[in-house]
Amino acid sequence: MGVLGEFLLISLVTTAGVLIATIPLLPFPGTVTGMLIMLILLLTNIIKVKQISRASDFFSSFLPLFFIPLIVNITSEQELLSRYGIKLLIVIIPTTITTLIATGLTAKLLLYLTEKKRNKAGEGDG
Amino acid sequence: MADLIQTFSETPMFGLVLTLTAYAVGQKIYIKLPVSFFHPVLTASALIILFLFFFDISLDDYQNGGRMISFMLGPATVSLALPLYKKIDILKSHFLIILTAITVGTITSIISVTLISKTLNLPSELTLSLIPKSVTTPIAVETAEKIGGLPSITALSVIFTGITGAVTGPALLKLFRIKSPTAKGLALGTASHAIGTSRALELGQTEGAISSLSIGLAGIITAIAAPILVRILF
Numbered sequence: 323m324g325v326l327g328e329f330l331l332i333s334l335v336t337t338a339g340v341l342i343a344t345i346p347l348l349p350f351p352g353t354v355t356g357m358l359i360m361l362i363l364l365l366t367n368i369i370k371v372k373q374i375s376r377a378s379d380f381f382s383s384f385l386p387l388f389f390i391p392l393i394v395n396i397t398s399e400q401e402l403l404s405r406y407g408i409k410l411l412i413v414i415i416p417t418t419i420t421t422l423i424a425t426g427l428t429a430k431l432l433l434y435l436t437e438k439k440r441n442k443a444g445e446g447d448g
Numbered sequence: 449m450a451d452l453i454q455t456f457s458e459t460p461m462f463g464l465v466l467t468l469t470a471y472a473v474g475q476k477i478y479i480k481l482p483v484s485f486f487h488p489v490l491t492a493s494a495l496i497i498l499f500l501f502f503f504d505i506s507l508d509d510y511q512n513g514g515r516m517i518s519f520m521l522g523p524a525t526v527s528l529a530l531p532l533y534k535k536i537d538i539l540k541s542h543f544l545i546i547l548t549a550i551t552v553g554t555i556t557s558i559i560s561v562t563l564i565s566k567t568l569n570l571p572s573e574l575t576l577s578l579i580p581k582s583v584t585t586p587i588a589v590e591t592a593e594k595i596g597g598l599p600s601i602t603a604l605s606v607i608f609t610g611i612t613g614a615v616t617g618p619a620l621l622k623l624f625r626i627k628s629p630t631a632k633g634l635a636l637g638t639a640s641h642a643i644g645t646s647r648a649l650e651l652g653q654t655e656g657a658i659s660s661l662s663i664g665l666a667g668i669i670t671a672i673a674a675p676i677l678v679r680i681l682f
Contacts (some may be wrong), residue, residue: 329523336526351590353525354671357664360529365536374530381520381527384490385642387471388521389585391463391514393493393607395600397500397507402574402601409568413578414605417560418612418639419620421582426552426635427627432545433628 328377337361375405450503455507463513470495484611487574487643493604525586532664535657539665542630549631550662553638554669555677557582570681577601579678580670581609585642587667595678606641613640614647629654637662 323331342348348355363369380415396403403410456462472486473495500510539546558579565575577597580588586604592602626632628654630661636644645663649656654666 329492332523332526336523340522340577341474341524348673349672350668351587351594352673353522353590354587354668356522356526357529357532358668360526361532364529364533371530374527377523378527378530381524382531385483385524385585387467388517388524389470389589389603390467390489391490391511392457392493392521392585392600392603394496394500394510394514394588396493396604399598402571402598406570406574407614409570410574410578410601410605411608412568413561413564413570414581414608415612417557417564417578418582418609419616421553421557422613422617422620422635422644423624424556425549425638426631427624428529428552429545429549429631429634430624430626430628432548433631436545439489440569444623 323373325376328374331374331382332360332377335363453503454505456548457503457509458512460513460516462505463510464516465513466496466499466510467492467514467517470499475676484615484643487607487611489607494669521589525584528584528586528664528667531660538657538661545630546594546634546658546661546665549634549665550638551669553622553635553674554582554666554673556672557639558670559681562677568674572596573598574601576678578605579674580604582613582639582641583667583670584663587671591671591674595675607643610640613644615650617644618651629650633658638666648672 334381336353336356339354339359340352342359343350343352343355352356360369364371470492471488474490474492477491478486499505500507509605560577561581562575565578573596574650575579576595577592578601579595579597580591580602583591583606585603588602588606594598613636615642621632623637626635632651633648633655636648636655640647641663645656645659648659
């Protein structure tokens with residue numbers, strides 16, 4: 323498939339996601355719905371990796387570029403930012419740390435428990 | 449010169465050219481000065497804001513072209529399915545561990561943001577902007593819009609979160625004796641998305657792979673959990 327076809331395929335799935343997400347009861351935002359549809363299409367082999375890989379790599383590698391205009395919009399929130407900017411940082415730093423530790427420790431504990439269970443099973447076999 | 453820039457600024461090409469140029473400069477600076485704070489997106493955004501201010505160009509004129517670039521966030525989010533699909537074997541091999549760890553991390557993030565924001569008396573639109581900050585920008589922004597946050601504040605917070613995770617991550621992992629590559633990757637990817645993942649890649653291949661898997665999963669879980677938790681917590 324040509325690169326243009328790859329872009330078309332991704333655009334179609336994006337559109338499908340956005341349309342489906344207009345159903346009020348669904349919890350997902352539109353593009354996340356599109357991402358899940360794409361994942362299902364890949365898992366069921368309806369879409370193959372090589373049918374989207376070049377366009378998909380393009381989008382992934384330039385992802386940071388795409389949100390620059392969003393950040394520039396911050397100029398219209400000047401007032402909020404000058405009043406609460408420091409407080410925002412005071413929230414961001416510790417909560418990032420708690421999230422990192424909570425995830426890491428949960429994984430550590432679960433890996434340890436699985437390992438222990440496996441060892442026990444191993445002893446049983448012996 | 450100023451006249452020429454004024455005329456140019458009224459065409460959509462302006463926002464496009466300015467953003468691409470600023471991003472290229474941002475990347476150059478980052479290569480010369482690889483300090484987390486000089487993340488190309490931050491430098492580029494600052495350069496653009498300064499340029500608009502200096503030449504007295506309105507945000508609307510800039511967004512004529514800027515919009516075309518941010519429009520790409522939609523298909524870019526859908527494209528996140530591919531890296532997720534490529535790592536699906538890792539997910540299958542540790543399915544419960546990965547899913548539980550990311551869910552615990554996501555819920556911790558949302559609850560701790562809400563608690564600290566309330567303690568500091570932040571207006572609720574700011575708290576709601578901060579709630580999805582640990583996940584990749586396109587998902588964070590869409591989730592923020594859905595729960596009533598301000599997308600620009602969310603986008604900026606996502607970057608600062610990424611930088612915080614990448615800078616403090618390795619030391620925190622050591623402090624809490626988190627040694628397994630799987631746990632390290634999960635922690636970095638869940639707390640600090642792609643910026644954390646580039647740090648995870650420096651630690652090792654498994655760390656990087658698990659971290660990049662976590663970006664998509666944490667995004668999906670946040671997109672589901674945030675609206676529900678917000679209803680309970682607010």
